[in-house]
Amino acid sequence: MALKPVIPKGTRDFSPVEMAGRNYIFETIRQVFKLYGYTPIETPAMENLSTLLGKYGEEGDRLIFKILNSGDFLANADRNNFNDSSRLSIDICEKGLRYDLTVPFARYVVQNQHEIVFPFKRYQIQPVWRADKPQKGRYREFYQCDVDVIGSDSLLNEVELIQVIDEVFSLLGMKTVTKVNNRKILSGMAELIDRSDKITDITIAIDKLEKIGFLKVTEELKSKGLGDKEIEKLKPILNLSGTNKEKLSSLREVFKDSEIGLKGVAEMEEIFGYLDELGLNSQTELDLTLARGLNYYTGVIIEVKALDFSIGSVCGGGRYDDLTGVFGLKGVSGVGISFGADRIFDVLHSLTLFPEEILTPSEILFVNFGKKEAIYSLRIMNGLKKNGIACEIYPDPVKMKKQLAYASQKKIKWVAIAGEEEVLNEAVTLKNMLTGTQETIKKDKLVEKMNPGN
Numbered sequence: 001m002a003l004k005p006v007i008p009k010g011t012r013d014f015s016p017v018e019m020a021g022r023n024y025i026f027e028t029i030r031q032v033f034k035l036y037g038y039t040p041i042e043t044p045a046m047e048n049l050s051t052l053l054g055k056y057g058e059e060g061d062r063l064i065f066k067i068l069n070s071g072d073f074l075a076n077a078d079r080n081n082f083n084d085s086s087r088l089s090i091d092i093c094e095k096g097l098r099y100d101l102t103v104p105f106a107r108y109v110v111q112n113q114h115e116i117v118f119p120f121k122r123y124q125i126q127p128v129w130r131a132d133k134p135q136k137g138r139y140r141e142f143y144q145c146d147v148d149v150i151g152s153d154s155l156l157n158e159v160e161l162i163q164v165i166d167e168v169f170s171l172l173g174m175k176t177v178t179k180v181n182n183r184k185i186l187s188g189m190a191e192l193i194d195r196s197d198k199i200t201d202i203t204i205a206i207d208k209l210e211k212i213g214f215l216k217v218t219e220e221l222k223s224k225g226l227g228d229k230e231i232e233k234l235k236p237i238l239n240l241s242g243t244n245k246e247k248l249s250s251l252r253e254v255f256k257d258s259e260i261g262l263k264g265v266a267e268m269e270e271i272f273g274y275l276d277e278l279g280l281n282s283q284t285e286l287d288l289t290l291a292r293g294l295n296y297y298t299g300v301i302i303e304v305k306a307l308d309f310s311i312g313s314v315c316g317g318g319r320y321d322d323l324t325g326v327f328g329l330k331g332v333s334g335v336g337i338s339f340g341a342d343r344i345f346d347v348l349h350s351l352t353l354f355p356e357e358i359l360t361p362s363e364i365l366f367v368n369f370g371k372k373e374a375i376y377s378l379r380i381m382n383g384l385k386k387n388g389i390a391c392e393i394y395p396d397p398v399k400m401k402k403q404l405a406y407a408s409q410k411k412i413k414w415v416a417i418a419g420e421e422e423v424l425n426e427a428v429t430l431k432n433m434l435t436g437t438q439e440t441i442k443k444d445k446l447v448e449k450m451n452p453g454n
Helices: 016-035 057-062 085-092 102-111 156-172 183-192 196-206 209-223 228-238 244-254 259-278 323-327 341-350 371-386 400-409 420-424 443-450
Strands: 046-048 066-068 093-097 120-129 141-150 176-182 284-286 300-306 315-320 334-340 364-366 391-393 414-417 427-432 438-442
Touching: 016 120, 016 141, 016 156, 016 341, 046 102, 057 196, 085 093, 102 120, 102 141, 102 323, 102 334, 141 156, 141 341, 156 176, 156 259, 156 300, 156 315, 156 334, 176 183, 176 259, 183 196, 183 228, 183 244, 183 259, 196 209, 209 228, 244 259, 244 284, 259 284, 259 300, 334 341, 364 371, 364 400, 371 391, 371 420, 371 443, 400 414, 420 427, 427 443, 438 443
Parallel strands: 176 284, 364 391, 364 414
Antiparallel strands: 046 093, 066 093, 120 141, 141 334, 176 300, 300 315, 315 334, 414 427, 427 438
């Protein structure tokens, strides 16, 4: 019986056309990263579990794919843990697939601190894995495109990252809104209701507000020990409306007795001051319900949503003041964002925003009439390639109808016909597959015809 060919749920194959789209996204993002002075690194697909666990909160830890130890993985397992899957997994798994690129980056910085120059500006484009329930826009294997600055407290870094976001999505033709908040403001909320001990529970719950609504968030907060009066006190803050300036002005009054809350407000006022000068205020919104559930954020948090397509965030990140501290390097602040390439692909594909030319591998196909004509065509093709014009020759001298059908199916715009007469006259007949028109030109004029602007 033949084995049924299937892939694991939450993963995907990508066709040549899809890969063209994905590479377009990667190249666009990489181009902007380089423009702002970021340099690339890569880290392994797997990390020690000791590196990963405890950095993402309980929910995040549960989503880490663990890798069984090689050999007899049960040999050193504690038999008392056989009925406790979480403890047993630690016994039999020393490594896991990376959950994101930020924690491995922090590990990299500490491990290589004597070789890198601070502030260290890096970008990283690699896949990550999460043992999540697959659904629209959520995969178990997906690419992240991260950009971070580590070793600087300056809020200019946050401003620059918002510029990077604006530039990337402008180049991709995507309409987006960038939402920002500050963990210090969230800490101020917890302090306001005298529940600073519940800051993690409050932020995890608030982060689900858009997805599940206030009623279910209220139920979750109650299940974590918050009372009705405390929850009611949070409501007016979460529902604040108006311009960014008006929201911050209201928060100044609300947090008049909260030092950390006021610090968060001051940071956001400084950032919006810069954005106003750069003309980016209208695309950036202070959203007090934005929490981002990852435990390591300590300051500004950022999330980007597509405006014309319903999907989760397409970019997100924030400030993490001491992520390297868990690896022994204290007091090093960092800030970064991550572009979700897979979700960006879904948006561009669904809204047909990919440029047509990137989806076609070749600009011109040469018809194959036989060995003599093929040699003639190959020599012309060498000149085209040297001028950056992608071209190919049909590998077999079959009927022209089949070769033209091939060009049509692959959306190749031009077909070059070089038969016996063209070879004799050192020419080529060029057929436009879109209009059906054709003309015969000298072979040394072909580059000019294909690149009229050069």
